[in-house]
Amino acid sequence: MQKVLGGFVRTFYFDEESNADVIDGVMQIEYDLEQFRVYPITVVVLEHKDNSSEIGDAIVGHTQKLSGYGGDLIVRAYFSAFAHKIQKYIVAYEPFARSSIWGIRNPAFFSADGLQLDLTEYWRKRMRSFIKLLHYAAQREIRHGSLSSPSSYVTCRGDQRIINMGRVYHDKYEAGKDMEDLMHLISRLFPDSSTKYEWVSLKNLLISKTMSDPATVQNFLRIALGHPILLDTV
Missing domain, CATH: 1.10.510 (Transferase(Phosphotransferase); domain 1)
Structure with a gap:
């Protein structure tokens, strides 16, 4: 489980039957004492490549490294994961809308x-x-x-x-x-x-x-x- 917002990602959901590459969804965070909370997310589906896993990890890692210096400019990336139904890696961000x-x-x-x-x-x-x-x-x-x-x-x-x-x-x-x-x-x-x-x-x-x-x-x-x-x- 990945640590996000002070807890751990228990599960996440988005419409995997959608053909879009940017999709709204939710994630469930588990805290101490078996407390759970659901947060909205926006999922970006990465292109299928041999190194998609590394790309997803790099986006999350680099975004987090820079957030303290450009937090007002960067969308927070929570985690990257493999979506089994569509067989692609995704990056889960805080909610955003395309401009x-x-x-x-x-x-x-x-x-x-x-x-x-x-x-x-x-x-x-x-x-x-x-x-x-x-x-x-x-x-x-x-x-x-x-x-x-x-x-x-x-x-x-x-x-x-x-x-x-x-x-x-x-x-x-x-x-x-x-x-x-x-x-x-x-x-x-x-x-x-x-x-x-x-x-x-x-x-x-x-x-x-x-x-x-x-x-x-x-x-x-x-x-x-x-x-x-x-x-x-x-």
Whole structure:
């Protein structure tokens, strides 16, 4: 049994006759004194591969390692298991809903002042969290591998968050790739960002050759988070 939410997973259920790859379900947690409690989950069915078991374990393990540093950005992964009826491995997450690209684009990226040089408070805090998360992940050679894809972002706890952290763990780690992917997605979602000097300077800094590996750059966080566009000007 796997330990989750202070107890142990006794059983879990989802509609295994569904052909969907994302399905809502429930898990039953056993606590001391034979106390049980049922929690909702969202199940992601992994593609059938020879190493699906390792992929599932990597997603859960890497997500848990990073949760303390990017908990506001990452969907919690509870456990991975083999679903016998469909003969595939699954990852059980806290409940989430798939997002549309329009959901990712809200709220606005730039403030509504006349010059629109500043990020909105939401995106300033979000970018600071992204930088911290990717810095911590790089120190542990944990890579997402698909941050440029809108399908990597879902709605959870009332906001946009990331799933599948560590899903490409078996691929060769490539320093700076996740940051490049994130910048690429933002450029697609907010095309006018390329005309904002302060934002372009931050983007160029983060994907520069000098800063490409956050794990090896001395004072990386101090330099990146000290950029003017990320500072609270209120």
